[in-house]
Amino acid sequence: LIGPNGAGKTTMFDLLAGSILPTSGNILLNGVRVSGEAAHLRIGRGLGRTFQIPRPLPNLTLIENIMLAAQGQAGERLLANFVTPWRVAAQE
Numbered sequence: 394l395i396g397p398n399g400a401g402k403t404t405m406f407d408l409l410a411g412s413i414l415p416t417s418g419n420i421l422l423n424g425v426r427v428s429g430e431a432a433h434l435r436i437g438r439g440l441g442r443t444f445q446i447p448r449p450l451p452n453l454t455l456i457e458n459i460m461l462a463a464q465g466q467a468g469e470r471l472l473a474n475f476v477t478p479w480r481v482a483a484q485e
C-alpha cells in the first residue's frame with residue numbers, strides 16, 4: 394500500500410484492523426463480513442497488525458511485546474512449564 398503523507402494508508406489499516414469503523418462500505422475477510430466486528434474478534438480470525446512503533450511496552454523486548462498478543466499458550470499453565478517444557482518453548 395503506497396502513497397504520500399496523509400494519503401490514508403494508516404486510516405486503511407485502522408479500518409481493516411477494527412481500530413476505527415467505516416461510515417459506509419464493507420470489509421470482507423475470506424468472504425466473511427468483519428466491518429462491524431471488534432478488533433479482538435478479527436485477531437481471532439487471524440487478522441493481526443503491527444504499528445509504526447513496534448514496542449508499545451519499552452521495558453520489554455520486541456519478542457515479548459509480540460508474545461502479549463499470542464493468548465491461550467501452553468506456557469500460561471504453570472504445570473505445562475514443568476511437564477512439557479519443550480512444547481512451551483516450541484510454541485514461544
Ligand SMILES: Nc1ncnc2c1ncn2[C@@H]1O[C@H](COP(=O)(O)OP(=O)(O)OP(=O)(O)O)[C@@H](O)[C@H]1O
Binds near residue numbers: 398400402
Ligand atoms: N473520516 C475522515 N474524514 C476526513 N478526513 C479523514 C477521515 N479519516 C481520516 N482522515 C484524514 O485523512 C488523512 C489520512 O491520514 P493517514 O494517517 O491515514 O495517512 P498515511 O498515508 O498513513 O500518512 P503517513 O505516510 O504520514 O503515515 C489524515 O489527514 C486524516 O486526518
Ligand SMILES: [Mg+2]
Binds near residue numbers: 402403404
Ligand atoms: Mg501513516
